[in-house]
Ligand SMILES: Nc1ncnc2c1ncn2[C@@H]1O[C@H](COP(=O)(O)OP(=O)(O)OP(=O)(O)O)[C@@H](O)[C@H]1O
C-alpha cells in the first residue's frame with residue numbers, strides 16, 4: 237500500500253507558483269501512514285495550495301511529490317485519495333442523498349455495486365450526523381451542515397489518504413469532538429492517513445504530528461509534545477508563536 | 492506531472508450517472524424546465540400568427556426556427572450549468588475523483604440531448620399538427636435535425652464556458668457566438684444571395700447546415716443527398732466541439 241520508504245506523502249523541494257507569487261518555497265516534509273497530520277499556519281500561508289498539490293489539482297508544481305508511492309495526481313491515486321475542499325463543494329440543487337448517490341456512483345460505478353453504494357452512503361450520512369436531513373436540498377442547509385455533506389462525500393470510498401481542508405470550521409464543539417473521534421477511528425481501524433488543515437490551534441493537540449507553516453515555508457515538523465518541549469511552552473499555540481518570532485529574528489540577523 | 496491520461500475514454504456507467512445527476516438537478520428547478528419546454532412552443536405559435544397572411548413564409552422561417560431554438564437554449568443552459576460546476580468547486584472535486592473528462596462531457600450531452608428531444612417533440616408536433624406547418628418530408632427528420640442542433644448547442648456551450656469567468660461573461664458569449672451564425676445562416680436572406688465573402692463565412696458556420704437541413708426536409712419528400720451531408724456536418728461539428736470542450740477541462744488549475 238505504501239511505498240518502500242514507508243511514508244504516505246513525501247515532498248522534496250516542493251515549489252508552487254500561483255499567478256506571479258511563489259506560494260510554496262522548496263518544502264521538504266513527509267506524512268506518516270495511518271496517522272493524523274495537522275497542517276497549521278496563518279491565513280494565506282499556503283495550506284490549501286499544499287493540499288491541492290497533494291491531491292493533484294494544483295498547476296505549476298515543481299520538485300518531487302510522492303503520494304502513496306506514486307507521483308501526486310497520478311490517475312491510479314484518484315480512487316485512493318479523498319479530498320474535501322475548503323469551501324463546501326456539493327450541488328446545492330440536489331438533496332443530500334442525491335449528492336452522495338452521485339459521487340458514490342463516480343467512485344464505484346455500475347449496477348453490480350448498487351447495494352455497496354447504498355450502504356456507503358448511509359454510513360457516510362451517519363458519520364457526519366446528517367441522516368435526519370438526507371432529503372433536504374443541500375442549498376437549504378446551514379453552513380456547517382453543508383460542510384458536513386462535503387465531508388461525507390470524501391468518506392464514501394474508504395480512501396487510503398484523506399486530505400481535509402479546514403473540515404471543522406464553523407462547527408459546534410460537540411460536533412467537532414465527534415468528528416475528531418471519527419478521524420481517530422479512521423486512522424486506528426482503517427489505517428487511513430489523514431492530512432487535516434486548520435488554523436484553530438487547539439485542534440493541533442489532537443493530531444499525531446504537526447506541520448507548522450508560515451509564508452510558504454515549513455517552520456516545524458514534529459509531534460505536538462516535542463514541539464511544546466522544544467519551545468518550553470504549555471500549548472502548541474505558544475510554541476507556534478515562539479517559532480514565528482524565532483524565524484523573524486533569524487531573518488533580521490541574516491540581513 | 493500533467494495528469495491528463497485517462498484510463499478509458501468513456502465509462503458508460505459513470506456517463507449515465509452524470510446524465511442522471513444533471514437531470515435530477517433540472518428536476519429540482521421546474522421553472523427552468525417549464526421555460527425550456529414552453530418558450531419555443533409559444534414563439535412558434537406567435538410566428539404562425541405574425542405570418543398569418545403568408546403561410547409559405549411561415550413554412551420556411553418556422554422550419555428554420557425549429558432547428559435554431561434547441562441550439563440557442565441548450566447553448567445557454569449548458570454554458571451556465573458548466574460554469575456553475577467550475578465555480579462551485581464540484582468540478583475540481585470530480586476531476587480529483589476517478590471520473591474521465593469524457594464521462595462528464597458525454598453525461599452533459601446525454602442529459603441535455605434528452606431535454607432537447609422533449610422540447611423538439613413539443614415544438615415540432617405543435618407546428619406540424621396544429622399550426623399547419625407544411626413539410627414535404629417526414630416530421631421525424633425535422634426532429635432528428637433539431638436534436639443534432641441541440642447537441643451542437645450543448646457542445647458550444649461547454650466549450651465557451653471554459654473561457655467565461657463569470658455568469659456575465661457566459662451570457663455575453665450568446666450574442667458573440669450565436670448571433671453571427673443566426674444572421675448568416677440563411678434565415679433572413681438565402682445564403683446564395685449574400686455577398687461572396689459573407690457566403691464563404693456562412694459556409695464554415697455549423698448553423699448554416701442546421702438550417703439547410705431543415706429546408707431540405709421542408710422541400711423534399713424523400714431523404715436527399717444534401718440532407719445527409721447537412722446532418723453529417725452538424726453532427727461532426729458537435730462531436731468536434733465536444734472534444735474541444737473536453738480538452739479545455741483541466742485537472743490542474745492555477
Ligand atoms: N488562484 C490564485 N491565484 C493567485 N494566487 C493565489 C490563488 N489562490 C491563492 N493564492 C495566493 O496563494 C497564497 C496561499 O493561498 P492558500 O489558499 O493556499 O492559503 P491558506 O493557507 O489555505 O489560507 P486560509 O487559511 O485563509 O485558507 C495566498 O497568498 C493567496 O493570495
Ligand SMILES: [Mg+2]
Nearest residue numbers: 283284322401
Ligand atoms: Mg485555505
